[in-house]
Amino acid sequence: xxxxxxxSPNGRWLYVSTNKNIFQFDSWDTNINSTRTIVSTWDTTxxxxxxxxxxxxxxxxxxxxxxxxxxDFLHVINDPDQQGLACNVIHEQIQLLTLNNFMMPNAPNYxxxxx
Numbered sequence: 001x002x003x004x005x006x007x008s009p010n011g012r013w014l015y016v017s018t019n020k021n022i023f024q025f026d027s028w029d030t031n032i033n034s035t036r037t038i039v040s041t042w043d044t045t046x047x048x049x050x051x052x053x054x055x056x057x058x059x060x061x062x063x064x065x066x067x068x069x070x071x072d073f074l075h076v077i078n079d080p081d082q083q084g085l086a087c088n089v090i091h092e093q094i095q096l097l098t099l100n101n102f103m104m105p106n107a108p109n110y111x112x113x114x115x
Contacts, residue, residue, distance in 0.1 A: 006055035006063050008080035013087070015039075015063060015077060017035040017052035022065070022077070022089060040089035041074075080108040 004017045007027070014025040014032075020042050026035035042052055051068045052075065058064055063077035073095055078088040 003051070003053050003068065004055040006057050006080075008063075008087075009057065009061045013080060013083070015055060015087075017055065017065060017079065019068065020052035022052060023079045023089060024084065025055065026083075037084050039077075040086050040091070041084055042075075056106045064094065064104065066104050067099055069080070070101045072096045072099050074104065 001020060002016050006015050007013065008015070009098050012026065012028050014027050016023045016025065021038050021039040024035075024037045025032050029035045040052075046086045046103045052065055054066045056064045056079075057064075061080070064078045065075040065077065067073075067075075073092040076093040078090060078093075080087050082088070
């Protein structure tokens with residue numbers, strides 16, 4: 001079951017998360033499904049409710065990933081325009097001052113061009 005998704009800033013790489021994995025797909029390939037690569041796995045053994053959830057492509061070009069349950073951190077895809085593990089997913093990279101439950105702020109993409 002997918003819990004979140006986002007595109008890289010250049011629009012090539014699609015990131016899809018499930019509870020325990022973040023997958024990367026090459027949207028420029030004619031067979032997108034064949035390009036599925038696991039770029040991160042979250043060990044939920046100790047904290048079973050802290051799993052990947054919503055994504056947010058930020059103005060700085062990184063992708064932030066929230067948690068399913070209350071947590072005081074965000075995961076970060078630091079180089080989302082890079083292929084495979086080079087996209088550099090860091091767990092718990094951003095420490096929050098308070099608990100975040102599920103959601104990410106709505107940040108419209110104003111760089112989409114003319115309608």
